[in-house]
Amino acid sequence: MWYWVWCCLLRFLPGESAPVKVKDAIDFGKVGLLGAGNLGSAVGYVLSLSGWAGQLHIIDFQAFEKANLETCISAHVQEVRVPLRKASALAGIFVDHRIVATERRCEVKRGEPLLGEKWDSFICAVDNPETRLILDEVNAGFLINAGLGANRYDAGWVFLTQHGPDHPTLSSIYKESTSEAGISDYVPEEFRDECSRMSYQGVSLALPFAGLAAGSLLVAGLYHQATGSRTKFSSIRMDLFAKQQKLTRL
Numbered sequence: 001m002w003y004w005v006w007c008c009l010l011r012f013l014p015g016e017s018a019p020v021k022v023k024d025a026i027d028f029g030k031v032g033l034l035g036a037g038n039l040g041s042a043v044g045y046v047l048s049l050s051g052w053a054g055q056l057h058i059i060d061f062q063a064f065e066k067a068n069l070e071t072c073i074s075a076h077v078q079e080v081r082v083p084l085r086k087a088s089a090l091a092g093i094f095v096d097h098r099i100v101a102t103e104r105r106c107e108v109k110r111g112e113p114l115l116g117e118k119w120d121s122f123i124c125a126v127d128n129p130e131t132r133l134i135l136d137e138v139n140a141g142f143l144i145n146a147g148l149g150a151n152r153y154d155a156g157w158v159f160l161t162q163h164g165p166d167h168p169t170l171s172s173i174y175k176e177s178t179s180e181a182g183i184s185d186y187v188p189e190e191f192r193d194e195c196s197r198m199s200y201q202g203v204s205l206a207l208p209f210a211g212l213a214a215g216s217l218l219v220a221g222l223y224h225q226a227t228g229s230r231t232k233f234s235s236i237r238m239d240l241f242a243k244q245q246k247l248t249r250l
Contacts, residue, residue, distance in 0.1 A: 029120030042215025156241030
């Protein structure tokens with residue numbers, strides 16, 4: 001017998017709870033979406049289903065690769081064969097939408113002028129630990145970050161962290177990188193993202209639904225910020241393989 005425990009994304013609460021009316025006519029302002037791969041494309045897809053308004057700046061300088069067909073919800077065969085830029089493909093799904101999407105083709109490094117721009121919210125949807133370490137510099141009222149499990153022990157886990165005046169900084173969950181240290185030395189285990197894949201007995205399995213779940217958590221965080229209903233939780237961790245029975249909130 002399957003036993004499901006639902007999680008309300010409006011309140012990040014497990015279990016059955018009274019329904020809450022979602023506000024359709026919201027404007028989330030100017031939002032930076034860093035990364036248009038697995039997580040970023042999931043964020044874009046969920047936002048495209050909404051009736052919301054806002055300015056979405058999609059920041060990614062990379063083009064599609066073959067592996068993206070399995071892990072990016074916005075990747076199509078024709079676009080991968082060209083290959084098309086990820087940010088351009090994601091921006092294209094917002095044609096005739098209330099959300100105005102703009103491609104920003106650049107690589108974000110420390111001191112990047114883009115980080116100094118004024119953002120209402122900024123979404124980190126990259127699998128690059130070095131980039132996450134510098135995002136404390138971003139001039140945003142709210143910073144949201146997501147990650148995925150990457151091995152057979154934490155595959156199916158999705159993670160969300162929220163950062164702002166009342167929450168810890170993003171870099172505080174990492175140790176400082178050194179030239180001698182490997183990724184495993186300073187990146188928390190739950191954020192060793194392998195692009196929505198798990199390795200099991202030498203076989204790499206794609207888990208596109210995990211990216212979509214993490215993207216939904218990011219959009220929920222954006223909704224909280226835009227409606228002034230932010231939750232008190234700074235991090236959410238959910239096990240999809242355990243049918244959401246394992247949910248950790250901090």
